[in-house]
Amino acid sequence: MTLNMDFLVNPKALESRVKEAIEPIFEELESKYGPRDIKLRLADVSFVSMDSTVWCPERDLSIYIDKRFLANEQWVGVLAHEAVHCLGHVKKLEMTYLEEGVAESFSTDYFSRRFPGETLPPSDPRYRIAAGYVKELESRCGSIVKTVRRAQPALSKLTKQDLLGLCPTISESLADVLTARFYNPSECWQPD
Numbered sequence: 001m002t003l004n005m006d007f008l009v010n011p012k013a014l015e016s017r018v019k020e021a022i023e024p025i026f027e028e029l030e031s032k033y034g035p036r037d038i039k040l041r042l043a044d045v046s047f048v049s050m051d052s053t054v055w056c057p058e059r060d061l062s063i064y065i066d067k068r069f070l071a072n073e074q075w076v077g078v079l080a081h082e083a084v085h086c087l088g089h090v091k092k093l094e095m096t097y098l099e100e101g102v103a104e105s106f107s108t109d110y111f112s113r114r115f116p117g118e119t120l121p122p123s124d125p126r127y128r129i130a131a132g133y134v135k136e137l138e139s140r141c142g143s144i145v146k147t148v149r150r151a152q153p154a155l156s157k158l159t160k161q162d163l164l165g166l167c168p169t170i171s172e173s174l175a176d177v178l179t180a181r182f183y184n185p186s187e188c189w190q191p192d
């Protein structure tokens with residue numbers, strides 16, 4: 001894995017902290033939601049002047065973290081969010097409320113346990129709404145996300161019918177919104 005932190009005064013110090021931070025995040029993620037897609041490899045983590053995202057042209061994943069989150073360890077929360085998108089990858093345009101909701105709820109929960117008393121800056125309210133839908137789903141069907149990923153490792157590829165088959169007690173409208181696309185095409189610029 002390479003880390004691109006050229007702009008930092010002391011990139012080496014942060015580089016080792018990023019490497020240290022990644023391991024427990026993936027450990028917890030995999031125990032909670034099942035194993036990563038083994039065809040994918042985390043190749044790179046970069047701090048950049050754009051929105052945080054994951055880029056995966058083929059099998060190598062790159063995590064980009066908005067460098068505004070360097071303050072107060074907030075980047076650890078962003079890393080936890082983006083790590084969810086590394087469990088199984090789809091293009092940003094294809095991401096669903098289910099995947100973004102899982103990423104949001106995992107990262108806020110992980111960050112508040114890791115750094116008690118610290119909070120992540122408020123994100124676009126849509127992320128909290130997506131996390132709310134996932135909570136509703138989990139209240140009906142417990143560890144449903146792990147079950148879902150056994151059938152389909154990339155959460156966003158799950159269809160409404162698959163979801164209703166795995167968790168028949170949810171309403172059709174909840175299944176609709178969880179499997180709906182989260183982003184508009186205008187929000188889906190990706191780095192080259």
Ligand SMILES: [Zn+2]
Binds near residue numbers: 081085100
């Ligand atoms: Zn996300």
